[in-house]
C-alpha cells in the first residue's frame with residue numbers, strides 16, 4: 321500500500337470501530353477508533369498533522385477546559401475549522417482519532433497528557449505549545465513533578481515552536497530554559513508549594529518576596545505579559561489561552577480579553593440528587609483541591625474520594641491540604657476512600673460523617689445549599705449514575 | 716507533661732503527605748492530656764537539640780540531598796538522637812538517617828548514620844503500590860501503607876526491621892521493611908503511616924513519653940481496619 325492509501329484505509333477502519341463502540345461510553349469510541357488507526361498506520365499522527373496549524377495544551381490542572389476554551393476562541397476569532405477532542409482524550413490514540421475526524425480543518429487544538437507531550441510534540445511539530453502549570457498529581461504514575469519538568473526541559477530545545485507559559489511556576493520556567501521562543505506571562509509571583517528547591521540546580525529557593533530568583537539564573541528572564549495578581553487558577557489559564565490564540569492570528573482586543581477572563585470556564589457542574597441541586601467541583605490533586613476549597617461558600621459540603629489510577633492510588637496527599645475552610649460546616653464524605661478523608665478531617669476538628677454513596681450523602685443533608693468536591697473517577701461515576709445531571713458551568 | 720515534636724524541612728520532605736504524621740501525633744498526644752508543641756524547622760533554621768520526637772518525610776532526590784546536607788552541617792538531629800530522642804523517618808527520610816545512600820547524581824554518599832542501613836539504587840523498577848507488613852515487636856498488628864521509592868535499603872546485621880513484608884517490596888532485602896532500632900523508626904510506608912496505623916502512632920509516642928492511657932478514636936480505628944481488611 322502507498323502511504324496515503326494506508327492512512328485513508330486506517331482512518332476509515334478507525335471511524336467504523338469508533339461508531340461500533342459508541343455504546344461503550346464517553347470517550348471510549350474515540351480511543352478505540354484511534355487504536356485501530358495507529359495499528360493500521362503507525363505514522364498516522366504525523367501524517368494527519370502535516371500542514372496543519374497545531375496547538376498543544378498541557379499541564380497538571382485545567383487542560384481539558386483550556387483546550388475547549390481555546391477551541392471556542394479560535395472558532396470565534398479565526399473563523400476557520402478547528403479540530404479538537406470532544407471527550408478530553410489526551411493520549412496518542414485519542415489524538416489520532418481527533419485528527420482523523422476532519423482532516424481538512426486548518427487548526428487543531430490538542431490536549432496532551434504530560435508524559436506523552438514529548439512524543440506528540442515530535443510527531444506533530446506544533447506552532448504553539450501552552451504549558452499551564454505543574455504540580456503534584458498521580459505520583460504513582462508520573463513520578464515526581466521534577467521528573468516531568470526535566471522531561472520537558474529535554475524536549476523543548478529548538479526554536480521551531482512558541483511556548484506560552486506562566487513563568488511564576490518555576491517548573492515551567494525550567495521546562496523552557498532551552499527553548500527558542502517563549503511567551504512568559506507573570507501574575508505577580510506566588511509561592512509554589514512543591515518548589516522549595518530550584519528545579520534546575522536544587523538550591524533552596526528564597527520565596528520571601530512571594531517570587532523566586534535562583535542564583536543559577538532561573539527566574540531571571542523578564543516576562544512578556546503582566547497579568548492581574550488576583551486571578552484564580554482557571555482565569556490564569558484563560559490568560560495563557562488568549563496569548564496562544566493571538567499567536568495563531570486571532571485579534572483579541574483588551575476589553576474582549578477581559579471579558580473572556582471574567583467568563584473563565586471552571587470545573588464546576590450541577591448535579592441533582594434527593595431533590596437538591598449540588599454545585600460540584602472536580603478536583604484531583606492538592607492544587608485543584610485547594611482551589612476548590614477556596615470556592616466553598618455553603619454550610620453543607622460533600623467530599624467524594626476514590627483512588628483509582630487517574631485519581632492517584634496513594635491518598636497521602638489528602639494530608640497536605642488545609643481544610644480549615646470547612647470548620648463549622650457539616651461535611652459528609654463518600655467514595656471508595658471516604659474513610660481516608662473523613663479521618664483526616666476529624667483530626668483537624670471538623671464535624672464529619674460518612675455515607676456509602678453520593679445520593680445517600682445528599683439525603684442526610686438539609687434542604688439548603690450543598691457544594692461538593694469530587695475526585696476524577698468519582699465524578700465519572702456521577703455522570704454514569706445519571707442523577708439528573710445538569711452538566712454545565714455554573715458561572 | 717509536655718512533648719516537643721520537631722518537623723524537619725516539611726517543604727523539602729513533604730512530597731508524599733508524610734507531614735500528616737505530625738498532626739496525628741499531636742492529636743493522639745492531646746487526647747492523653749499532654750502539652751504538645753510543634754516546631755517547624757525550615758531551611759536556614761537551627762534544628763532544636765532538646766526535641767522529643769523528630770519527623771522526616773519523603774521527598775524528591777534534589778530536595779532530599781539538600782535536606783541531608785543541612786542536617787549534617789547542623790548536627791542537631793544527630794545530637795538529639797544520641798541523647799535518646801525519638802525519630803520517625805519515612806522514605807527519603809529513612810534513607811537519610813542511614814549510613815549511606817545515593818546523592819541526586821547517583822553517587823554513594825554518607826547519611827546521618829543514626830542507624831546502620833545502606834541504600835542503593837539498582838536497575839529494578841520503582842517500587843510503587845500498597846505495602847503490608849507483619850511487625851515482630853511491640854504487639855503491633857499488621858501495618859499497611861503505600862510505598863513509592865527507587866532505592867533499596869539493606870539493614871546491618873544487628874538492625875531489627877519494623878516488620879516482615881507480606882505484600883509489596885519494602886526495603887528490598889530479606890523481605891524486611893523499615894527499621895525499629897532503639898527509639899529510631901524508619902519506613903517506606905506513606906499513607907501517612909501513622910494515619911493508617913494508630914497503634915504505630917502510639918508506639919512512637921510511648922517511645923518518647925512512656926506508658927500512656929488508652930485512646931479510642933473511632934475514625935482512626937475503622938480506617939485502619941478497612942485498609943487491613945482490604946489488603947490482606
Ligand SMILES: [Zn+2]
Nearest residue numbers: 518521534536
Ligand atoms: Zn537554580
